[in-house]
Amino acid sequence: MSTRAAARKVGVLLNGDSGKGRGAKIREQVFAGLAADGFETMDLSGPDLVTAIRRARAGLAEGIEALIAVGGDGTVHGGVNVVAGTGVPLGIIASGTGNDLARALDLPRHDVAASLAIVREGLADRQDGKSGVRFVDAVGVSGPGGPVKYWYLAVLSCGLDAAVAGRANQLRWPSGAGRYLRAVGAELGHFQPYGYRVTMDGEVWESDGTLVAVANTGIFGGGMKIAPQAVPDDGMLDVVFAPGLSRHRIAALFPRLYTGSHLKHPEVHVRRARSVRIEAMPELGAPPPMAFADGEPLRDLPVQCDVHPLAVGVLAPRGTT
Structure with missing residues (x-):
C-alpha cells in the first residue's frame, strides 16, 4: 500500500479571456506554480461568469481547500459568490484592468509570483493551525424580504x-x-x-x-x-x-x-x-x-443590502491576519 500523501486540492476560477494573449501566460504561470507547490488543481472556469460560479459551487463538494480567483474584479466577484459563508478561503491573483478589490485589501496586482506566494503561505499557515486568512465582511443583496441572491465585497x-x-x-x-x-x-x-x-x-x-x-x-x-x-x-x-x-x-x-x-x-x-x-x-x-x-450588473431596483460580518476569508500576506 502506498503511503504517499494525497495532494491538496484547490479550485481555480479564471476570467473569460484567460485562453488568449496575456491571459494564457497568466494561466500557465498559475497552474504551474500551484503544481510546483504540490497542489492538485481543478479548473472551475466557464465561458461566462454565471456558468463559472455554478461550476465553482459544484467544486466545493469535491473538497477543495481554497478557491483561487485569477483575473479582475469580476472574477473575484464570482469567487465571492461561491465562498461567502462557506468557510472556504478565497485566494486572489489580480490580473484585470481595475483590480479594485485587490487594491482595497492590500494585495499584489499584476504580480503572479507574489500572489502565488501569498496563497502558498496562507494555506501552509492554515494547515499548521495559524490563521493565514483575513476575514472580511460581505454584503448580501436581495429583493425586499427575499433570500440573499448575490454577494459583493466592494x-x-x-x-x-x-x-x-x-x-x-x-x-x-x-x-x-x-x-x-x-x-x-x-x-x-x-x-x-x-x-x-x-x-x-x-x-x-x-x-x-x-x-x-x-x-x-x-x-x-x-x-x-x-x-x-x-x-x-x-x-x-x-x-x-x-x-x-x-x-x-x-x-x-x-x-x-x-x-x-x-x-x-x-x-x-x-x-x-x-x-x-x-x-x-x-x-x-x-x-x-x-x-x-464589484463592477458586475446585478438587478433592477428595489434592492436590499445587508452586511454579513466576516463572511469571507481571503488568503492574506503574513503579518496581516
Missing part, C-alpha cells in the same frame, strides 16, 4: 456611475479607460436625475438623485475613492448619496472621485448603516439604472 451603485458602467459594457471601442470616458459623455448627454427612496437602518432619504453607492470597501471603478473611510471588516456600510445635480456640476464633481475630495462637496452625503434598502420613486425622478456591484 461597492454597489445604482446612480449615474452604474449607468455609465452599463453603457461602457455595450461599447466595443475604444479599449480600457477610453471606453469608460466615452460612456460618461454619452450618459451625461441625456442625464436626468433619478428618483430614490433609500432606507438606512430606518433613516429614510427621499429625493431626486445623481449618486447612490453602498460601500463595504472604499474603491471602485478602476481607482475611484468613492468611500475612502470604508473599512471591510467593521460590520458597517458607508452609504454615499447626492441629490440631483446639473450636468455641469456633475462634470466638475466627477474628477474628485479619484481623490475622495467629492466628500467635501456640500451636496454629497455619507451615512453608515448595517442594512440599506434602495427603491425607485418615479414621482421624484427618472427610473434609476440597474444596480452594479
Whole structure:
C-alpha cells in the first residue's frame, strides 16, 4: 500500500479571456506554480461568469481547500459568490484592468509570483493551525424580504456611475479607460436625475438623485475613492448619496472621485448603516439604472443590502491576519 500523501486540492476560477494573449501566460504561470507547490488543481472556469460560479459551487463538494480567483474584479466577484459563508478561503491573483478589490485589501496586482506566494503561505499557515486568512465582511443583496441572491465585497451603485458602467459594457471601442470616458459623455448627454427612496437602518432619504453607492470597501471603478473611510471588516456600510445635480456640476464633481475630495462637496452625503434598502420613486425622478456591484450588473431596483460580518476569508500576506 502506498503511503504517499494525497495532494491538496484547490479550485481555480479564471476570467473569460484567460485562453488568449496575456491571459494564457497568466494561466500557465498559475497552474504551474500551484503544481510546483504540490497542489492538485481543478479548473472551475466557464465561458461566462454565471456558468463559472455554478461550476465553482459544484467544486466545493469535491473538497477543495481554497478557491483561487485569477483575473479582475469580476472574477473575484464570482469567487465571492461561491465562498461567502462557506468557510472556504478565497485566494486572489489580480490580473484585470481595475483590480479594485485587490487594491482595497492590500494585495499584489499584476504580480503572479507574489500572489502565488501569498496563497502558498496562507494555506501552509492554515494547515499548521495559524490563521493565514483575513476575514472580511460581505454584503448580501436581495429583493425586499427575499433570500440573499448575490454577494459583493466592494461597492454597489445604482446612480449615474452604474449607468455609465452599463453603457461602457455595450461599447466595443475604444479599449480600457477610453471606453469608460466615452460612456460618461454619452450618459451625461441625456442625464436626468433619478428618483430614490433609500432606507438606512430606518433613516429614510427621499429625493431626486445623481449618486447612490453602498460601500463595504472604499474603491471602485478602476481607482475611484468613492468611500475612502470604508473599512471591510467593521460590520458597517458607508452609504454615499447626492441629490440631483446639473450636468455641469456633475462634470466638475466627477474628477474628485479619484481623490475622495467629492466628500467635501456640500451636496454629497455619507451615512453608515448595517442594512440599506434602495427603491425607485418615479414621482421624484427618472427610473434609476440597474444596480452594479464589484463592477458586475446585478438587478433592477428595489434592492436590499445587508452586511454579513466576516463572511469571507481571503488568503492574506503574513503579518496581516
